[in-house]
Amino acid sequence: MRTTRILTGAALAALALFTAAGPAAADTPSPSPSASGDTSSPTQAGTSFRTATALKQDQSGTADASTGDYLYWVFPADAGQRPTVKATVKLPESAARHGASTWQIDVYDGLRRRQACMYGSQTRTAAAEAAAVELKCVLRPVRALAEPWANDPLPGSYYIRLTAVSMPEQDQGLPVHTEVEATSIDAGGAHAVDGSLATPLVPGTTAAAETDDDSWTSGWWTDRWLWTAVGGILAALAGIGGYALTRGNGRPVRN
Structure with missing residues (x-):
């Protein structure tokens, strides 16, 4: 039960990161020199x-x-x-x-x-x-x-x-x-x-021709950061799940 709660909490954290990162990409769009x-x-x-x-x-x-x-x-x-x-x-x-x-x-x-x-x-x-x-x-x-x-x-x-x-x-x-x-x-x-x-x-x-409203300040954000973070979280979840499956119930075996 405890392992299930850990996995559920981690999954919710990954989902929250994914949904929160979407607006960040929208806040820093690709520059559009034609915006003048x-x-x-x-x-x-x-x-x-x-x-x-x-x-x-x-x-x-x-x-x-x-x-x-x-x-x-x-x-x-x-x-x-x-x-x-x-x-x-x-x-x-x-x-x-x-x-x-x-x-x-x-x-x-x-x-x-x-x-x-x-x-x-x-x-x-x-x-x-x-x-x-x-x-x-x-x-x-x-x-x-x-x-x-x-x-x-x-x-x-x-x-x-x-x-x-x-x-x-x-x-x-x-x-x-x-x-x-x-x-x-x-x-x-x-x-x-x-x-x-x-x-x-x-x-x-x-x-x-290239001085339109900071058209070269494309910023540090790209969607590569998002997928890197999601991949890291999924890898962590897989590690936790694998540990939970292989450790057994944790109780000593009595003869």
């Missing part, structure tokens, strides 16, 4: 890393350009987020074009290291009669810290570069309309690591 009151969407793009047009997450940016131009935008991403970049290019009238064109989006971090896409159509070829082409790049989850030799995504600026990588020479300079958008989801505590960068990887000329 500025909802205007940029209508131009930069032509280099240094002149990249700043975007907030969940904010679309548009630009009218010419086929063959290199177009740049920059957006912030914090630890625990998994960014997705989408781009749409509205092509000139098919009568003005001389063949298919291939378009590509590349994403670079604050150190201008090209980041690989987990999946998505990063490069696509538009047929001569196509009206538009859509591109997508889903990045790996952003980590709070990484080894110096690693190419892991880290908190800071992320640059989007959009351009046509192949086209008939006669089609260079034709007008196009482009639209890009960066979003992200919470990757969860499975990708959390101990430690963090002293400052995000934000080059000076783009720092204005």
